Amino acid sequence: MAGMDNTTVERPTFVTHLECSMTGERYAADVVQGLSREGRPLLVRYDLKLLANSLSKVELLKRPADFWRYREFLPVRQTKNIVTLGEVTTPLQPVSRVQELLGGGPVVVKDEGRLPTGSFKARGLALAVSMAKELGLDKLAIPTNGNAGAAMAAYGRRAGMEVFVFCPEDTPETNLREIAMQGARVWRVNGLIHDCGRIAREGVDPMGWFDVSTLKEPYRIEGKKTMGLELAEQFDWQLPDVIFYPTGGGTGLIGMVKAFDELEAIGWIGPKRPRMVAVQASGCAPIVKAWEEGAEHARVWENAHTMAAGIRVPAALGDFLILKGVRSTNGLATAVDDDAIEEAWAEMADLEGILLCPEGAATYAAYKKELASGRVGAGESVVLFNCATGLKYEMPPVTAALDCHQPVDYTVLGES
């Protein structure tokens, strides 16, 4: 393998090169890379033949239940560069009452809230920071709606790096505080995520930091890819029919599609793909609009607003990759409004004891909508992504109170 020093590598990795996601042009691995010459995301390519000969499903079963079990599918060359906070395999929770209520097929919630920093951004940032370490970087910057910044602060500080974070001013308060608490320098910016992105980009020269924006470096997507590997293994290599994914920058959707392609290439799954459903909020739905118009790229969404901050992304660098993933799997893109998100949020918690994040609730709202519309069939098995723990978000207030100095009228307690 090119560029490998066999004296320092404990377990082989299989990266051959990076590739422009638009033109297919090759770029060198093992050096710091951002976007391609065309300004498009770079994808990591592996020697999948060699990988297939080096790892078996049986071997995989013997490994610990964290995502480094998929080490051969990941770009880190040397184990000593892995920056970890315990990236557990996240559970699939069946929701049979929901299934009964809606009369659809089997539904499971993939609960990503169990990951370090309480969101699936940990997957991407664990890889980005590990690769930053491997490539000798020690100063990182990121624009974020909250969770990516929190994950970068945690992993960056874990690796002893300097971390700079730029958030839109309406970023959830918990996110801002966890970022600050985890040793990053964080600023509220009076704009949206792309305004924060410009600050991160323009600071590269004067500050000498590396820009870890969504899809502007090649490795966050490799971390998110583990969602697809994990799902395939959890489904015993028979993938579900439909995946509902709350889509902001789309890293996870693109990553899962890549994972399934790699798994098919090594013969672990067949050609069947889950239909990928990109879920957005009605107040910020550029991908849905582009999908409906049959466009290859999305246009910037003006006046973006939604309570689901994680999917408040007016322009996604990987828009064409998201749309390709949706179309190539015969999926769809759909938007739900904040009222439907709030209702779905409360309903899932009440029916199943699962406290989603608002973006996770959006996937449930979208499933209800599309089951009713018939675009998702009653016989189809479904995965809903809950991307963060619900505990990070402000919930409706509680007003009920009891006076412990007065006799309690127990007869009315069951009514409230």
Ligand SMILES: *Cc1c(COP(=O)(O)O)cnc(C)c1O
């Ligand atoms: C980042 C984020 C999303 C969107 O994920 P992408 O892969 O960037 O599209 C959804 N929900 C939450 C909670 C997030 O933090």
